Amino acid sequence: MDKKRIYELSKEIRVDSKKILDKAKEKGFDVKNHMSTLGEDEEKQMRDFFAKNKNNHKKNNYHNNNNHHNSYHGSVKSSGQSHGNDNKPSHDKNTTNKANNSHVSNNTTNNHSNNDANKGKNNKKRFNKKRNKFNRRNKFSGMYTKNQRIRQIHKENKSNQRKERPLPETLVYSVGMNAQEIGKLLHREPAEIVKKLFMLGVMVNQNVSLDKETIELLAADYGINAEEKQEVNVSDIDKFFEEENNNTKYQEARAPVVTIMGHVDHGKTTLLDYLRHSHITSGEAGGITQAIGAYQIKHDDKNITFLDTPGHAAFTEMRARGADVTDITILVVAADDGVMPQTIEAINHAKAAETPVIVAVNKIDKPGANPDHVIEQLTGYGLVPEDWGGDTIFVKISAKMGTNVDELLDMILLQADVMELKANPKQHAAGSVIEARLDRGRGPVATLLIQQGTMHVGDPIVVGDTFGRVRTMNNENNKEIDNAKPSTPVEITGLNDVPKAGDRFVVFDDEKTARAAGEERAKEAQVEERKKNNSITLDNLFDSLKEGDMKEVAVIIKADVRGSVEAISSSLEKIDVEGVKVNIVHSSVGAINESDVALAEASNAIIIGFNVRPTPQAKIQADADSVDIRLHQVIYDAIDEVESAMKGMLAPKYTEEVTGEVEVRQIYKASKIGTIAGGMVTSGVVKNDSKLRLIRDNVVIYSGDIDSLKRFKDDAKEVKQGFECGITIENYNDIKIGDVIEAYEMKQVPVK
Numbered sequence: 001m002d003k004k005r006i007y008e009l010s011k012e013i014r015v016d017s018k019k020i021l022d023k024a025k026e027k028g029f030d031v032k033n034h035m036s037t038l039g040e041d042e043e044k045q046m047r048d049f050f051a052k053n054k055n056n057h058k059k060n061n062y063h064n065n066n067n068h069h070n071s072y073h074g075s076v077k078s079s080g081q082s083h084g085n086d087n088k089p090s091h092d093k094n095t096t097n098k099a100n101n102s103h104v105s106n107n108t109t110n111n112h113s114n115n116d117a118n119k120g121k122n123n124k125k126r127f128n129k130k131r132n133k134f135n136r137r138n139k140f141s142g143m144y145t146k147n148q149r150i151r152q153i154h155k156e157n158k159s160n161q162r163k164e165r166p167l168p169e170t171l172v173y174s175v176g177m178n179a180q181e182i183g184k185l186l187h188r189e190p191a192e193i194v195k196k197l198f199m200l201g202v203m204v205n206q207n208v209s210l211d212k213e214t215i216e217l218l219a220a221d222y223g224i225n226a227e228e229k230q231e232v233n234v235s236d237i238d239k240f241f242e243e244e245n246n247n248t249k250y251q252e253a254r255a256p257v258v259t260i261m262g263h264v265d266h267g268k269t270t271l272l273d274y275l276r277h278s279h280i281t282s283g284e285a286g287g288i289t290q291a292i293g294a295y296q297i298k299h300d301d302k303n304i305t306f307l308d309t310p311g312h313a314a315f316t317e318m319r320a321r322g323a324d325v326t327d328i329t330i331l332v333v334a335a336d337d338g339v340m341p342q343t344i345e346a347i348n349h350a351k352a353a354e355t356p357v358i359v360a361v362n363k364i365d366k367p368g369a370n371p372d373h374v375i376e377q378l379t380g381y382g383l384v385p386e387d388w389g390g391d392t393i394f395v396k397i398s399a400k401m402g403t404n405v406d407e408l409l410d411m412i413l414l415q416a417d418v419m420e421l422k423a424n425p426k427q428h429a430a431g432s433v434i435e436a437r438l439d440r441g442r443g444p445v446a447t448l449l450i451q452q453g454t455m456h457v458g459d460p461i462v463v464g465d466t467f468g469r470v471r472t473m474n475n476e477n478n479k480e481i482d483n484a485k486p487s488t489p490v491e492i493t494g495l496n497d498v499p500k501a502g503d504r505f506v507v508f509d510d511e512k513t514a515r516a517a518g519e520e521r522a523k524e525a526q527v528e529e530r531k532k533n534n535s536i537t538l539d540n541l542f543d544s545l546k547e548g549d550m551k552e553v554a555v556i557i558k559a560d561v562r563g564s565v566e567a568i569s570s571s572l573e574k575i576d577v578e579g580v581k582v583n584i585v586h587s588s589v590g591a592i593n594e595s596d597v598a599l600a601e602a603s604n605a606i607i608i609g610f611n612v613r614p615t616p617q618a619k620i621q622a623d624a625d626s627v628d629i630r631l632h633q634v635i636y637d638a639i640d641e642v643e644s645a646m647k648g649m650l651a652p653k654y655t656e657e658v659t660g661e662v663e664v665r666q667i668y669k670a671s672k673i674g675t676i677a678g679g680m681v682t683s684g685v686v687k688n689d690s691k692l693r694l695i696r697d698n699v700v701i702y703s704g705d706i707d708s709l710k711r712f713k714d715d716a717k718e719v720k721q722g723f724e725c726g727i728t729i730e731n732y733n734d735i736k737i738g739d740v741i742e743a744y745e746m747k748q749v750p751v752k
């Protein structure tokens with residue numbers, strides 16, 4: 001049987017932990033606080049005690065209730081209708097209604113004086129017994145005080161009730177909340193929470209953040225459940241985007257989003273211009289003051305959204321960032337020029353994006369135009385017209401003259417119908433950035449394509465790593481609108497910064513969350529950026545020098561002894577490559593620690609460790625911050641490596657790879673063999689032909705080779721993590737308990 005903690009028992013039997021704790025202490029149990037456990041017998045004793053106590057309590061309550069009951073009846077009953085069965089005889093004979101009304105105690109006197117009333121003797125007896133209690137309460141002398149006290153108790157109960165608003169069934173908390181915040185959730189004064197915590201052995205003021213265990217303990221003490229609030233990572237807008245995008249609760253048909261691609265000069269811009277000018281929604285004509293990178297036209301009363309040709313690379317880059325905005329690709333091929341390199345590129349981009357392609361064979365008005373030749377060429381790239389047994393739509397057009405452009409639009413709508421493009425306008429808006437810029441007067445301006453939901457002016461929004469509130473929203477004709485449905489391109493202002501093309505955007509419930517998400521994303525982006533650009537390693541050192549953004553190489557030196565630090569420092573300072581100097585940011589004796597890594601990160605330095613190792617935390621931090629740590633045993637190697645890197649000649653032929661670590665736990669001395677280190681392989685694997693380093697307090701004491709490796713008495717080829725082993729080191733005996741044997745191999749690295 002599991003031992004029970006006091007607070008658990010408290011929850012179970014609904015007795016305050018403090019009371020159980022006090023009783024347990026009184027009984028001499030070995031308990032300290034509410035987390036202390038009770039033995040089986042101790043638990044039983046506690047249960048029995050409080051069960052008894054509870055019964056007593058109940059009994060008292062019962063009596064009180066009864067008394068109350070009696071007193072009530074006594075005061076209002078006028079003729080003894082129900083109560084009177086017991087005392088009827090005497091009552092009828094000897095008492096007046098008035099007497100009866102005022103107090104049953106009068107009956108007592110009467111009963112006493114009517115000793116001949118044999119009938120109902122037992123009943124009388126019982127009644128008397130009842131009555132006696134009643135009398136105790138109703139002695140005239142004490143009655144008033146007593147009633148007063150009852151009223152007082154009621155009053156106290158009432159005031160207690162007022163103070164103690166009901167507790168929630170479950171305390172839904174976040175780690176780090178303080179007593180004040182928890183008080184609010186529990187409908188309790190912060191002072192009460194602080195007091196409770198004090199009783200639980202936690203001394204805090206109401207502003208101190210509390211950990212998970214303390215909060216749960218507190219909840220247990222109140223006898224309620226505790227549940228940690230599931231924090232949503234608000235900065236993960238891709239997740240929100242997917243959620244919005246996959247919301248199929250309600251669906252409406254939406255306009256297709258079309259991108260025009262093709263080789264240079266084949267007529268993309270001409271086609272877009274023609275469409276823009278010939279198909280502007282009536283009433284908005286003349287409103288065009290600037291192109292916004294995307295626009296919608298109306299054809300046959302249906303909308304089609306065109307994205308201004310972003311260029312193939314931009315198209316793919318947008319896709320790489322997750323913005324799969326295009327439904328249909330229009331491939332423009334000039335009939336007088338045929339398939340050209342960028343035509344093929346466009347086909348591949350469209351294929352990769354898995355968007356259907358409609359071919360617009362352009363410039364058919366030109367004398368040298370040979371549209372059929374183009375069609376024939378394209379069949380070689382998998383674009384086969386229906387007439388020839390394929391499924392690609394071809395339209396022969398003249399963008400300049402407008403010939404068959406309407407037919408092209410018909411085909412787009414036809415394709416869109418087949419694709420059954422739908423979206424849910426009844427949700428928060430989500431979509432992608434088409435383009436964005438900084439406007440002098442208006443601040444950041446972004447053209448967004450709404451892919452889901454409806455966007456409204458005033459919506460709190462996160463766009464890429466930026467955030468804000470939609471301050472103004474314009475359509476492609478620069479007309480202010482206050483809401484926009486799926487597939488609509490809009491230009492918005494109100495962001496705190498300029499997002500990037502291809503960034504996703506999501507509308508949030510409130511501005512506070514949007515701000516938190518945006519700020520978090522900006523911070524993450526900054527960290528990423530810094531990681532990418534700033535961390536200098538010996539491998540990229542020469543490139544950075546070449547780019548001319550470095551005049552000096554920052555280095556941090558850590559070594560086992562002062563002499564080594566000085567030797568390395570002075571040698572490094574003497575390296576002179578094309579006027580570039582080594583700057584020793586910091587040097588000292590001892591293991592490479594976290595502050596060395598932090599300094600290296602801040603000053604863009606490389607850490608050189610000579611006969612020392614990074615502490616485990618420093619290693620983790622260095623990995624996270626991309627700080628380059630180079631470990632050496634030979635001073636010359638360290639100098640040579642830095643110099644080679646500065647000259648761009650870094651090409652190590654061998655690199656060492658640590659394979660495992662052994663913690664020395666016992667030492668045996670054998671006269672013939674020398675010192676045998678008995679230990680445990682704590683990571684990786686140790687092989688009998690491994691090279692090794694003996695490390696004491698993060699300092700390399702000795703480097704050499706393994707002489708013998710054993711599992712118990714037998715020779716072993718290798719010993720893996722979690723197993724014990726015995727090791728002797730070639731020509732070395734000064735091994736101590738607590739030393740770490742680092743096993744490594746030299747691995748050949750291909751020269752770049």
Ligand SMILES: Nc1nc2c(ncn2[C@@H]2O[C@H](COP(=O)(O)OP(=O)(O)OP(=O)(O)O)[C@@H](O)[C@H]2O)c(=O)[nH]1
Pocket residue numbers: 262263264265266267268269270271362363364365366397398399400401
């Ligand atoms: N005769 C004729 N000329 C056309 C037609 N379409 C485009 N042009 C001309 O072809 C030239 C290039 O057209 P653009 O629309 O600029 O071609 P583009 O594909 O946008 O070119 P880039 O923007 O450089 O990639 C221009 O001089 C147009 O006037 C057409 O249908 N017939």
